[in-house]
Amino acid sequence: MASRYMQSTSQALVMPLLSAVRNDGTEEDIFEEDLHRYTRHRWVYNELRRLPERYLKFDLQQLLKAAVAAISSQGARYCIKVLKCKEGLNNKAYLLTMDNGAEVFAKLPNPFATREFLHDVLNIPTPRIIAWSADQNNPVRAEYILEEKALGKPLGRLWQDWDKCPMKDRITIIEQIVEIERKLTSTKFVKSGCIYFREDIPDSDALETNPPLCSSILERFTIGPLVEKELWRGKKVSMDINRGPYEGPQEFVKAMAENEKKFIKAYAPPPPAMVPPQSSDDTHSPTLHPDLHLDNVFVDPESKQITRVIDWQSAAILPLFYQCRVPTMFRHQGPVSSGMTIWPKRSENYHSLEQDEKEMIDNLIGSECLHKYYLAITHNKNPGHQAALQLQDDVRTQPTFIVQNVERSLLDSSPCLVIFNEPEMALYAHEEENRGYVREILTLFRNNWRLPPDGSIESARFDEIQNELTRMRDAFVGAADNEEDRLLAEKLWPCQDATDI
Template identity: 35%
Template sequence: MALDRGWLNIAKRHYLRLLHTSEGSRAMPSHRQIDTNPLFYYTSGRWLWNEREQLEARYRRFDVPSLQQAACQAIGANKCMSFKKIGEGNYNKAYRLEMEDGQKIIAKVPHPNAGPQVHTTASEVATMEFARTVLNLPVPRVLAWSATDQNPVRAEYIMMEEASGSQLHEVWQDLPLRRKCDIIREFVDVERKLLSVSFENGVAGCEPAIVTSGPQEVIDHIESTYCIGPITRREFWEKQRSEMQFHGPWTSSAEYLKSVARREIKWINNHANPQEPSKTPWQYTNPQQKSPEAHTALLEKFLTAIPYITAKDPELVSPRLWHPDFHAGNVYIDAQGRISCIIDWQGAWATPVFIGANPPLLLDYGIDMLMKLPENFKALDDTTKDKLKYQVSQSILIHTYEETTVEKNPLMYKVMHHPHGQTLKQLEAFVGSTWDNCLFPFEECLIRVESEWRHFGTNEPCPYHFSAEEIRQHDEEAGTFNKSQELWKELQGVLTDEGYASNESFSKAVEILGDLREVGLSGLEGEDRRSFDKETRWVLDLRSH
């Protein structure tokens, strides 16, 4: 990635303050000793700030011989001959064990940040079994598991069959467009199966599943075998939220949304610390970000609007299973290009359809649709040609997806064309993290709801109001917020707003931070320059490591 002058100028105009981190949030890596055994330690990348905290959240030690023995018992093998870490994500590590007789097994061990203990693993195992046996989806068979660390392994684990085929993200770019269209049609079939079972229970509960649609023998099997809840989404359990009674059950999607807002109001009032340094010091924050009153005022506005803006269509509000990480890294295809396995069901949940269901991440809905190349294509430069070819191929894939969805999965098509559907999804995504992430986009959604209120199908007036002065201040901030988004978009694939860089992009990320530091220094003089120089010297230390 080239460090072009365009976004360096963005940094100069809008980011002089970003490197000026407060005492206590400085990104200098800690030198405290941490066990760096690659079996247990995160090795796929680095964090340029808050690294110790991030690594500790992803460190999981366990007893390797006991895990090997448990794997042997699961498949009737005598001895494990090979044990290797084959992958890791934000929340889990995966290991391949090969036995003396040639059998292979995958062991998945969750990180400490994966979610609530016991519930997270038990829910994933049940969901995988449900998806495999009830929905007939290509999911690895679970061979053994433990939802507690009170075992010889001293960790929770899931042992499963190894996924067959190749990960889709490894081959996607090289596939011909016709083959990609075939895979997109298969995605539609998977989504249709996921949405085929509707639960009468609320969004999540702690009770036997009650099913409202499907063949009677399937309904009987589900209701006698499975329970719904409690919800295991991580944001419901972070920090002191784990001690709060906001984990379900909920009787409706409206009650679910109200619960999330009330949870955050209670957490902010009881635990938010305005003096705590930002843990992501370079992420944009508006002037109200550290004001508990500003957060609760917006959350109260949202609460008043929920009864009016929640979808009314019974199908759209019905809870149905969804895989929120249905991306190319979690999908395997066989030699014929057909989906052979879907993995990582840890985050799957029974969601109100209008909130949780989304088109595949393989589709870029940010493009302008273009179904064929322009007549002057051959005369264009190579960069423009590449952009146009991408635009056309994505347009064809989106058209294929929507055409197939209309035919085979009308409920999903209804979700995609629900009025204000994207605004409602964004509200649900933002409402539970205004303090930990950013308040501005939540306020943006609420302003949009008020401005478009007459289109929500109610005769009642909007129950809240933003004054002209509040909207003026918000609009003034919009430019800075949008520039921040532009910067992070430019850095996509190199550095995230949490400071993460892969091993391959780490050097480039450090180089970029150094350039940003120089930009900041060039805009300051006197004591401000000396202070900024002192407080950002850790960037130079990163360069020297």
């Protein structure tokens, strides 16, 4: 027995081949330190703050030993290859290949209770878990999940190929996604928060659902605080704020507002107000996938059936109006015509256009049709979700509508309740002009280099973009007529390090 243990231990300590997936899907050799570092993106500002936030130290050999032990019954003795997959912003994933060809997917860190509830209770096609630890005080020195490799292929690899196929292939996926969302939204929870195992939260109550599910299953779970990053970042880490669980939608909205009030009082200027819904309909708290994009859905290329949905790590039980959205992969990037009976059409001069113009129009029409088809199927099969989507739109747009049209409801003879003097008006005009400059710069960044507001870009493009930004900044500041304008230009330049609060 002792010799067998020593043999398996020594085999586990063999250093496997280390590699990483490039953005183009090819692989490259890496060093062990690259497994811990965040390498998918770099930041053109605040990088010295962003990279340490995403650095994860763990014991590689102990992780490999745990993986070998988890599938030793399949004949695995040691790991021969560690492939670092594309990283999420807050977690890392590795594909571990064993000496017998078996493959294990490792994620660090990754909440487990929600995944087990979705898989075992709601029958959502998530990858099967083979081993896990929710306590970072383990030999690996980090929370981890070991799971089966997801069956099928990422939908992102297939979606564009289906451009040349009938629209029915994409429609099949939409219908399956809506069915998954129907299962999720049909399970109503009494409280809002994140799902935990009861053993991890002392003196906690068993999970309650409506309609009630099997009590023996629910006894294993409870609802605890939210792990949403916005509640744990910057100065909020040490603040005494309400992270849940919450008794209902109103308590949740009130807690979010009270948290912000505490934060504003201590550190920050006022952000935009948060507007709660007035109707209690469709405000129950289900759990939905927080980031449903093409690479998080795995599909059988032949049957077009969804085999696995991955990356549930930030999923939470929240009021439906707060988390509902059209999935990214179906969302049209542009205005969508209202009404279920109005569908986009080609223009009258379509046949006289150049081929590339026709293709652009066809792509736009196809994109909007997919968006509207998702809404139509959701309306028919998951009306609660559709109502929440409509409510979300109302909450977002109605305050703006009211402000834009308020003067129409005022009597002409009534004086304005807020009065600005001439210096204040001049200051406002000057500030608006400055904001216009910044908007133009940000629009240029987005259109030319696909640079998002947080400044994150693919690592391979960092030097190119950084050189362009330096050139543009020098030109922007150099165009100032005097020292005062130069200092203002330096202050207005959007890509510069700032202090997180």
